[in-house]
Amino acid sequence: MSALDELRQLRRGGVQVRKRDNRAAFWFLAPWFAGLIFITIGPVLASFGLGFTKYNLIQPPKFIGFDNFARILSDERLHNALGVTFTYVLVSVPLQLACALGVALLLDRGLRGLAFYRSAFYLPSLLGSSVAIAVLWTQVFGTDGLVNRVLSFFGVEGKGWISDPDTALSTLIVLNVWTFGSPMIIFLAGLRQIPAMYYEAAAIDGASKWSQFWRITLPLLSPIVFFNLVLQIIHAFQSFTQAFVVSNGTGGPSDSTMFYTLYLYQQGFSRFDMGYASALAWFLLLIIAAFTAINFWAAKYWVFYDD
C-alpha cells in the first residue's frame, strides 16, 4: 500500500467520521429545527398567504387579492396607531440609550459594589415587558398613585396620568426608558474594550474629561451605539404587553396608547379579521426593515470602526 493510498484511506475514514458527526449533530439539532419549521417558519409563511384572504378564524379563508393592503392606505385608525407607535419609538429609544450610556459611564469608573449596582440597574430590563410591571405602572401613575403622592408633597396637584389621552403615551415612554439595563450592559462591555492608553495620552496633552468623552469614548463606542440603536428600535416597534395591560386591551383612552401591534391584535382577535391582521403584520415587517436599512445607510457617516 503506497503512502498515497494510505492517505486516501485516512481521508475517506475522516469523511466517514465527519459524516457520522454531522448526522449526530443533525439529531441533536432536530428539536430546534422542528420548532423553527413548525412554530416559526410555517406560521410566517401561512400569514403571508392569509394576508391576501378574508379569514374570520372559523370559516375557511377566501381569496380577495390586495384588498387588505389597499385598506392599510385608507384606515384612519391605523394611521393614528402608526403615529402613536412612531412617537413611542422615536422618543423612547434615544432617551433610553442616553440613560444607558450615562449610567454605564458612571459604573465604568470602578465603583465599589459595582456588581450590585450593575444588577440593580439591569433588573428593570428583565421585568420591563412583563405583565406584572405594567400592572404596577397603572398603580404608580393612577390618580391615587405614587407619582401623585410625591407631587402633592410639593404642593402640585396631579391627575390620572394613564387615564388622560394627553399623557397616557408618555407614561409608556417612561416605562421603556426605565428598562435601559440591557443596552447598559452592552455599553459597559464596550467601554472596557477602549484601551486606557488613549486616555492617558490625552490627559498628558491636557485634554479635558469632556473632550476625552467626545473625541475618544464616543467614536470608539460608536459601533456599540449603532448596535444598540438597531436592536432597541426593532424591539420598540414590537412593544405590545405594556399598552395591552395599561389600557385593558383597548388602546385607550381615545386610542392614545394604540400601538401598531395592539391594533393588529384587535383586528385579528376582536374583529375576527385575521386576513387583515396578517397583512398588517407583513406591513410592520416592511416598516421595521425600512428603519433598519436607513440605520445602516446612515451608519456610514457616523460609525467609526477602529481596525
Add this chain to the structure above:
Amino acid sequence: MFRGARRRTALTVLLSLTASLLAACGSGSDAGGDLTAEPVTLRFTWWGADDRHKRTQQVIEMFQKKHPNITIKGEFKEWNGYWDSLATTMAANDAPDIMQMDELYIASYAERGALLDLNEAKKHLDTTNFDQKALATGAIDGKQYGLPVGLGMYSIMANTDLLAKYNIPLPDDTKWSWDDLEAIGEQVAKAGGGQVFGVQSPGINDTAGLSIRARQQGKALFDKDGKVVLPPEIATQYWTYIADLAKAGIAPPPSVTVEKASAGLNQSATATNTAVFGFWWNTQLTALTVASGAKLKLLRLPGESQGKPGAYYKPSMFWSVSSRSKHPAEAAAFVSFLANDEEAAKILLTERGVPANLKIREAIAGQLKETDKAAKEYLDTVPVSDPPRITPNGASTLDAIQKRHTEDVLFGRATPEAAAASFIKEVQSEVDAAK
C-alpha cells in the same frame, strides 16, 4: 405473553383512536342520540367574578354526582380575557363544549358556524318552562344558538343614604325626564363639594343607554336586517348630554371616569359611594350593595314617561354549545341541568340574572335576598317594549366603539356631532365587513 398483551394494548389504543376520530367526524349528527355510558369529559367556560365561580363549581359537582361518567372541567375568566381566549381556542379548533355567550357576540359566532343549533339536541334539552319571548332572543333564523339564562334591565341605581345625608328627596322615577336627572345631579354635586358627584358618567360601559334614548323617540340602533338606522341627531343629543354632565361637574372629571371604568365594578363611583346616580343592569344591585355598603334603590331611566318606553328585557347571557363538540348530547344534557334543575337553581339564584325559566323563577323566589327580590320586582313591574334586534354579526365591538367615542367627547377631541357621525359610520362598516 407479555409481548402479546402489549400488542393487544396497542391495538386497543389504535381502535379507540379511530373510534374517536369517527365520532369527531359525525359530531353534528349524534346531538339527538342517546347519552353515552362511556366516560366523557366536557369543557365548560364562563366569565365572571369570584362569587359566580364558587356557585358554578358547586353546581358542576351536583351534575357529576348524577352522571358519574361525565366530568365537567370548568374554565373561568374575566370578561376581557374571556373573549380573547374564546377567539383563539375557536381558531385552534379547541373550543370548549359549553360556553357562556353574550348578546354582543352570539350572532358573530353563530353566523360563522361555531355554535350548535340546540333544536338538534331537543331530546336532552327541556325548554318547556321558558318565556317564549325570552327564548326567541337566542334564536337566529329559527335556529336556537343560545339558551337565555337570565334577564336583566337597564336601570339607574340611586344611593339613598347619600341623598338622605344631603337632605335631597328621592325623585319620582315614574315621571322624571333627562333634564330632571341633570338638575338633581347638580344639587348633589354642589352638596358633595368635589368629593361626591351627582351622576356616574354614562356612555362608558354599555351602549344600552344610547339604544334606550333612541327607543324612547321611536327609533333604534339597528333595523331588522342589521343595518344601522340610528339618527345622527339622537346620537348627538346623547353625547351632548354626557359632555354637559362632565363640564358642569355633575359627573366626575373625565380621567377619573376612565380610570374607574377600567378598574372594574368594585372601583366604580357607585361602589365607592362617590356618585349618587349610576347606570347599571338591575341584577348588579346585589354586587353593588355589597361593594358600597350603602342602601341603593333601583329607579327607572329618565324620559320613560315623556316618549315611548325604551326599557326592554335583555338576556343577561346564554348557554351555547360548540358546533364542533364531540359530545353534543351530553353537553345539551348539562345545559338542561343548569336551566331546569331546581336544586341547581337554588345555588345559582339570580347571580346570572333573573331566571328566564319561569318555573325556576318562582321556585327560587322564597330564597332571594332583599336586593335580589328588589331586582326581580323591578323586572316584574317596570313597563317594557319589544326587545331590540340582536347585535348583528360583525358589531361585537359595539361597546368598545361607543366607549372610544365617549372618551373623544369627554376629552374634547371630538364634538358630539362629529362623534355621532363617526360612530354611525364605523358601526355600519363593521357590519358590512362581516358579510
